[in-house]
Amino acid sequence: MKSLAELAAIKEKMQNKVVLREGSSDTRVVVGMATCGIAAGARPVLNAFVEEVGAAGLAGSVMVTQTGCIGICQYEPVVEVYEAGKEKITYVKMTPEKAKEVVEKHLKGGKVIDEYTISKV
Amino acid sequence: MKELSLNILDIAKNSVKAGADTVYVTLTETADTFTMKISDNGCGMKPDFLRTVTDPFSTTRTTRKVGMGIPFLKLAAEQTGGSFSIESKHESDYPEDHGTVTTAVFNRNSIDFTPLGDIVSSITTLIQGSPDIRWIFSHTMPEGEVELDTQELKEVLGDVPLDNLEVVLWIKGYLEEAYAS
Numbered sequence: 001m002k003s004l005a006e007l008a009a010i011k012e013k014m015q016n017k018v019v020l021r022e023g024s025s026d027t028r029v030v031v032g033m034a035t036c037g038i039a040a041g042a043r044p045v046l047n048a049f050v051e052e053v054g055a056a057g058l059a060g061s062v063m064v065t066q067t068g069c070i071g072i073c074q075y076e077p078v079v080e081v082y083e084a085g086k087e088k089i090t091y092v093k094m095t096p097e098k099a100k101e102v103v104e105k106h107l108k109g110g111k112v113i114d115e116y117t118i119s120k121v
Numbered sequence: 122m123k124e125l126s127l128n129i130l131d132i133a134k135n136s137v138k139a140g141a142d143t144v145y146v147t148l149t150e151t152a153d154t155f156t157m158k159i160s161d162n163g164c165g166m167k168p169d170f171l172r173t174v175t176d177p178f179s180t181t182r183t184t185r186k187v188g189m190g191i192p193f194l195k196l197a198a199e200q201t202g203g204s205f206s207i208e209s210k211h212e213s214d215y216p217e218d219h220g221t222v223t224t225a226v227f228n229r230n231s232i233d234f235t236p237l238g239d240i241v242s243s244i245t246t247l248i249q250g251s252p253d254i255r256w257i258f259s260h261t262m263p264e265g266e267v268e269l270d271t272q273e274l275k276e277v278l279g280d281v282p283l284d285n286l287e288v289v290l291w292i293k294g295y296l297e298e299a300y301a302s
Binding site for chain 2: 002004006007008010011013014015033034035036038039043044046047050051053054059064065066068
């Protein structure tokens with residue numbers, strides 16, 4: 001059974017990590033979660049990013065956040081990737097499988113997956 | 122929406138946008154009914170706006186925080202023979218106790234009843250997206266109850282935010298276990 005003691009252990013661990021996290025590159029993954037996004041399947045896409053970023057060991061440098069309607073509802077689920085010093089990348093018609101690939105190739109490997117971006121649809 | 126849990130996620134986000142610091146997501150099931158109630162202490166809505174929120178076409182861009190979400194939920198409830206209501210007190214009229222309560226009652230035996238679906242994902246997503254809000258979730262079923270109050274987690278976590286990845290995964294696991302037992 002999950003216990004609050006486990007949560008306390010997480011707290012201990014995180015407090016030790018705070019020092020390490022400072023100065024790491026700042027990448028933000030933003031998932032559109034308005035009615036349009038949710039209806040198109042944004043929830044599993046968001047969850048895939050949260051889990052895969054953790055599995056890839058990127059939790060310290062990549063932040064996964066939610067936003068409202070990005071304005072291109074027909075392309076939902078839409079995911080934007082902001083990296084310091086680089087142009088924003090907009091991935092469209094996302095799925096959990098594509099999210100996993102984006103984590104591996106783009107966030108970890110540094111290579112944008114052009115075929116999933118808005119300029120290629 | 123394919124699952125009621127997606128409507129819940131969508132409607133609860135209105136509470137976030139209304140600036141609430143406490144949001145209750147309360148689900149109550151009996152053999153025949155499923156009731157979802159979302160109540161918040163956000164800014165609330167003025168009577169004129171409240172009257173129009175169930176109409177998708179009366180929504181203008183400046184009041185877009187409602188849009189299709191509420192009409193979808195109202196339709197989903199009413200098509201099962203259930204009911205929908207929304208009550209709100211705007212902060213300008215009720216400086217002390219403002220907020221909104223949205224209630225939808227579904228007839229579970231209707232062929233048009235949408236299954237609840239992955240409620241654990243919806244609750245986890247709400248907490249991850251708005252970690253500073255106090256989320257009080259409860260789901261009462263004939264076979265038992267599942268509850269989560271993020272205030273209790275915050276007391277343990279101190280400075281570590283609720284959207285910390287390991288915390289999010291713990292919450293997800295906690296809820297999954299609570300439903301399984």
